[in-house]
Amino acid sequence: xxxxxxxxxxVKTYTEATGINALILARLMEKISKETGVDMAIxxxxxxxxxxxxxxxxxxxxxxxxxxxxxxxxxxxxxEAVKTAGAxxxxxxxxxxxxxxxxxxxxxxxxxxxxxxxxxxxxxxxxSKAVSTFSPMMIAVEPPELIGGDISVTTADPDIVxxxxxxxQTINKTVKVLCGAGxxxxxxxAKAIELGAEGVLLASGVVKAKDxxxxxxxxxxxx
Amino acid sequence: xxxxxxxxxxVKTYTEATGINALILARLMEKISKETGVDMAIxxxxxxxxxxxxxxxxxxxxxxxxxxxxxxxxxxxxxEAVKTAGAxxxxxxxxxxxxxxxxxxxxxxxxxxxxxxxxxxxxxxxxSKAVSTFSPMMIAVEPPELIGGDISVTTADPDIVxxxxxxxQTINKTVKVLCGAGxxxxxxxAKAIELGAEGVLLASGVVKAKDxxxxxxxxxxxx
Amino acid sequence: xxxxxxxxxxVKTYTEATGINALILARLMEKISKETGVDMAIxxxxxxxxxxxxxxxxxxxxxxxxxxxxxxxxxxxxxEAVKTAGAxxxxxxxxxxxxxxxxxxxxxxxxxxxxxxxxxxxxxxxxSKAVSTFSPMMIAVEPPELIGGDISVTTADPDIVxxxxxxxQTINKTVKVLCGAGxxxxxxxAKAIELGAEGVLLASGVVKAKDxxxxxxxxxxxx
Amino acid sequence: xxxxxxxxxxVKTYTEATGINALILARLMEKISKETGVDMAIxxxxxxxxxxxxxxxxxxxxxxxxxxxxxxxxxxxxxEAVKTAGAxxxxxxxxxxxxxxxxxxxxxxxxxxxxxxxxxxxxxxxxSKAVSTFSPMMIAVEPPELIGGDISVTTADPDIVxxxxxxxQTINKTVKVLCGAGxxxxxxxAKAIELGAEGVLLASGVVKAKDxxxxxxxxxxxx
Numbered sequence: 001x002x003x004x005x006x007x008x009x010x011v012k013t014y015t016e017a018t019g020i021n022a023l024i025l026a027r028l029m030e031k032i033s034k035e036t037g038v039d040m041a042i043x044x045x046x047x048x049x050x051x052x053x054x055x056x057x058x059x060x061x062x063x064x065x066x067x068x069x070x071x072x073x074x075x076x077x078x079x080e081a082v083k084t085a086g087a088x089x090x091x092x093x094x095x096x097x098x099x100x101x102x103x104x105x106x107x108x109x110x111x112x113x114x115x116x117x118x119x120x121x122x123x124x125x126x127x128s129k130a131v132s133t134f135s136p137m138m139i140a141v142e143p144p145e146l147i148g149g150d151i152s153v154t155t156a157d158p159d160i161v162x163x164x165x166x167x168x169q170t171i172n173k174t175v176k177v178l179c180g181a182g183x184x185x186x187x188x189x190a191k192a193i194e195l196g197a198e199g200v201l202l203a204s205g206v207v208k209a210k211d212x213x214x215x216x217x218x219x220x221x222x223x
Numbered sequence: 224x225x226x227x228x229x230x231x232x233x234v235k236t237y238t239e240a241t242g243i244n245a246l247i248l249a250r251l252m253e254k255i256s257k258e259t260g261v262d263m264a265i266x267x268x269x270x271x272x273x274x275x276x277x278x279x280x281x282x283x284x285x286x287x288x289x290x291x292x293x294x295x296x297x298x299x300x301x302x303e304a305v306k307t308a309g310a311x312x313x314x315x316x317x318x319x320x321x322x323x324x325x326x327x328x329x330x331x332x333x334x335x336x337x338x339x340x341x342x343x344x345x346x347x348x349x350x351s352k353a354v355s356t357f358s359p360m361m362i363a364v365e366p367p368e369l370i371g372g373d374i375s376v377t378t379a380d381p382d383i384v385x386x387x388x389x390x391x392q393t394i395n396k397t398v399k400v401l402c403g404a405g406x407x408x409x410x411x412x413a414k415a416i417e418l419g420a421e422g423v424l425l426a427s428g429v430v431k432a433k434d435x436x437x438x439x440x441x442x443x444x445x446x
Numbered sequence: 447x448x449x450x451x452x453x454x455x456x457v458k459t460y461t462e463a464t465g466i467n468a469l470i471l472a473r474l475m476e477k478i479s480k481e482t483g484v485d486m487a488i489x490x491x492x493x494x495x496x497x498x499x500x501x502x503x504x505x506x507x508x509x510x511x512x513x514x515x516x517x518x519x520x521x522x523x524x525x526e527a528v529k530t531a532g533a534x535x536x537x538x539x540x541x542x543x544x545x546x547x548x549x550x551x552x553x554x555x556x557x558x559x560x561x562x563x564x565x566x567x568x569x570x571x572x573x574s575k576a577v578s579t580f581s582p583m584m585i586a587v588e589p590p591e592l593i594g595g596d597i598s599v600t601t602a603d604p605d606i607v608x609x610x611x612x613x614x615q616t617i618n619k620t621v622k623v624l625c626g627a628g629x630x631x632x633x634x635x636a637k638a639i640e641l642g643a644e645g646v647l648l649a650s651g652v653v654k655a656k657d658x659x660x661x662x663x664x665x666x667x668x669x
Numbered sequence: 670x671x672x673x674x675x676x677x678x679x680v681k682t683y684t685e686a687t688g689i690n691a692l693i694l695a696r697l698m699e700k701i702s703k704e705t706g707v708d709m710a711i712x713x714x715x716x717x718x719x720x721x722x723x724x725x726x727x728x729x730x731x732x733x734x735x736x737x738x739x740x741x742x743x744x745x746x747x748x749e750a751v752k753t754a755g756a757x758x759x760x761x762x763x764x765x766x767x768x769x770x771x772x773x774x775x776x777x778x779x780x781x782x783x784x785x786x787x788x789x790x791x792x793x794x795x796x797s798k799a800v801s802t803f804s805p806m807m808i809a810v811e812p813p814e815l816i817g818g819d820i821s822v823t824t825a826d827p828d829i830v831x832x833x834x835x836x837x838q839t840i841n842k843t844v845k846v847l848c849g850a851g852x853x854x855x856x857x858x859a860k861a862i863e864l865g866a867e868g869v870l871l872a873s874g875v876v877k878a879k880d881x882x883x884x885x886x887x888x889x890x891x892x
Binding site: 010012013014015018019020043045046047048049050051062063064068070071072073074075076077078080081082084085091094095096097147148203204 | 233235236237238241242243266268269270271272273274285286287291293294295296297298299300301303304305307308314317318319320370371426427
């Protein structure tokens with residue numbers, strides 16, 4: 001399990017992090033994580049899990065799993081398949097891949113049963129509270145309108161972070177709360193921690209940065 | 224491109240063909256394909272493409288691609304990602320993963336643009352004819368009610384195969400027609416060819432067979 | 447608001463309750479509700495709301511609303527539209543029409559804002575607890591495998607009713623818990639109440655009954 | 670069946686055309702259609718079909734039907750239900766409500782079987798050609814990026830109209846081709862006819878107009 005403050009990088013389907021580029025980025029994160037002692041995980045495309053997991057020691061996450069069991073599910077993402085490929089955790093219900101309520105429940109249960117970390121994305125305080133009743137390992141609250149934007153959630157809407165932390169704690173104190181959307185630099189991460197979050201989930205701030213190493217180092221410069 | 228009569232095996236998300244099991248099955252098909260000269264392709268889960276493509280020379284297909292471009296598409300299957308991982312083709316619109324019409328059009332175009340073979344699944348004569356206007360490389364007609372069953376489409380509904388071949392030819396003679404659903408043995412494959420199909424798409428008939436090698440050899444025993 | 451013990455009849459898209467048949471059934475329920483003082487509501491198809499609401503005084507519910515605002519949403523169900531047509535409440539997240547988590551949150555908020563009763567369907571104790579954090583007016587727990595079947599949830603799985611009542615009460619005591627799936631007669635309803643439910647949600651037990659009036663009267667014979 | 674040149678107005682879920690407003694707009698179209706002899710149809714929300722169909726003699730269309738038969742389909746739109754409510758036709762596969770290929774086939778078949786006119790929306794020449802193999806009564810090609818915008822498809826992309834007409838005619842000469850997206854005035858309609866279309870599908874150009882009657886009269890001023 002990741003220990004706070006944790007940095008989870010979701011590389012989406014960006015060209016800058018597909019195939020060999022995913023591996024290069026994973027190696028970079030591994031280097032920085034080792035040097036600094038800050039826990040980092042990278043969520044890569046399903047087809048990139050095997051190569052990243054084979055060569056890199058930081059946690060490799062899937063970006064999504066489907067609420068299925070082994071069987072007739074052509075083209076869907078089997079939890080056991082990403083685990084076997086080397087993933088140690090998975091995002092669930094990302095803003096770009098929302099799930100039905102019953103399927104979030106199933107995905108968390110299935111992931112827990114086979115030993116995958118669970119990081120469930122949510123869009124506001126209310127859905128974060130609802131998800132916390134399922135006891136995932138982590139919840140990352142991300143206001144959809146701020147995702148991919150220039151202003152960090154910690155600046156644009158600090159209350160959503162603060163109130164999510166409070167709401168989740170009323171239900172289940174073991175769930176770690178992360179925040180995301182627009183997070184780009186060390187100041188944003190420091191503010192997230194100050195607001196009660198135990199880490200951040202981010203994507204373009206690193207993946208689209210010209211100098212990815214500098215972006216990663218800056219991220220953790222204030223913690 | 225596969226040359227007729229071709230055998231395309233869709234391993235779905237069966238445990239018997241996940242992770243190392245996918246690779247073992249791919250190797251077996253490679254051996255038999257080389258020995259017999261019959262073209263064979265295997266459609267594996269996204270997370271198994273890399274390892275299969277690295278070690279096996281027969282075509283590795285994805286089971287699905289999403290109608291997306293590189294970018295913000297967390298957890299979806301990017302055509303470029305499966306290509307980079309080593310896939311040379313992809314199933315599209317499988318019965319267990321139906322797509323919207325506009326998305327089938329986009330998936331075929333995107334696959335063609337980046338050099339992936341396209342095998343589009345359909346459920347009847349009418350949808351096969353519609354898909355043939357998009358000029359995919361192959362169409363596999365599979366009556367959904369027969370998929371995974373004990374009776375081959377070639378026995379249960381030979382007319383659907385015969386009429387699909389005819390209907391597709393009125394639109395586009397370059398599209399190869401395969402059939403599937405319940406296909407299990409050499410007799411079924413021989414009948415498919417006799418009905419005008421140029422190959423078969425199958426899954427459980429091989430993947431769930433106790434002796435997969437025997438099942439594969441039997442499949443091509445009459446061609 | 448319905449007062450316990452309440453009977454909510456979901457007529458789905460059965461021919462026996464489409465068009466004029468929906469109206470006949472609504473009138474029958476109105477008659478029995480008035481005679482017996484038991485609160486009853488009927489959830490009809492969108493296109494039948496206007497005619498039922500115009501002629502019948504019991505609550506008419508929509509079977510579904512979409513998480514949308516007025517605007518460009520061709521063919522979707524606008525909450526304001528069913529309200530204007532005369533609905534006083536709506537089912538949300540029925541087993542045959544599951545919604546994404548964020549959309550359940552939005553649907554409940556939108557319904558509350560415009561004054562529609564909310565009855566959210568759930569599949570188990572965990573999802574019931576999660577939904578109760580949104581404070582809908584009612585939750586109906588229905589194990590999907592028992593829906594439309596011959597054995598009532600109250601017989602097949604009494605614990606799911608009992609435990610849902612308990613779980614919801616730990617979160618929000620104002621939410622009324624109903625149960626459904628296989629409910630057909632007065633004994634089932636009496637058992638539901640005994641297990642702590644405040645009402646039932648049912649469908650085929652009445653709609654497919656040869657004598658609908660007898661079925662309805664039997665339902666409430668033990669309360 | 671509508672005779673060319675036909676005007677089909679899709680009122681979406683705009684407040685300006687929900688409930689009594691839908692009826693007012695339908696009456697206005699009826700008045701203008703009678704005066705001018707131009708065929709007009711209005712596609713209203715499911716919950717508004719009954720009241721519009723009861724009071725107005727122009728064709729009332731549903732905005733969508735689901736590919737279902739009578740039965741257990743809570744909250745979905747049954748073709749028979751909109752027919753019974755008074756609709757004489759239906760949009761299928763609108764840009765805001767895309768369907769799977771197999772479902773378009775089923776919707777067209779079901780609509781034809783029960784006597785509903787079919788107007789299938791498409792996004793480009795290729796999908797228009799594909800849909801024409803199903804022989805719907807009408808196809809309306811609408812480039813999604815122009816829908817709701819200020820520039821008419823007839824100005825922004827006249828070739829898509831011209832080429833759709835040609836492509837559909839190579840498959841099935843009985844299918845009428847309409848065009849839509851940004852259509853607002855008489856000049857746009859005249860240009861559509863000149864490009865080979867037999868009518869237009871429009872929405873905001875009328876529904877959001879301050880003076881709806883003037884907008885409608887202007888639309889048909891050049892035909």
